[in-house]
Amino acid sequence: MRIDLNGTPIETGAATxxxxxxxxxxxxxxxxxxxxGTFIPRDARNRPLHPGARVEVLSPMQGG
Incomplete structure (x- = not known):
């Protein structure tokens, strides 16, 4: 299925x-x-994806 990951369209086979x-x-x-656009806590990441989903994955950064 096609989703947006961090603003970039990708194809994925991931269900959740x-x-x-x-x-x-x-x-x-x-x-x-x-x-x-809704924060998903770590223990709720079993949420299903759908075509066109907008997913953001953010990593902490050091420095400053």
């Missing part, structure tokens, strides 16, 4: 947000996630 994080090689414990 958790699957997408694994598929895209994000460090699950170190990222914050949002689905269609």
């Amino acid at each position: 947000l958790a699957d997408l994080i694994t598929e895209q090689n994000f460090e699950a414990a170190s990222v914050a996630t949002a689905l269609d």
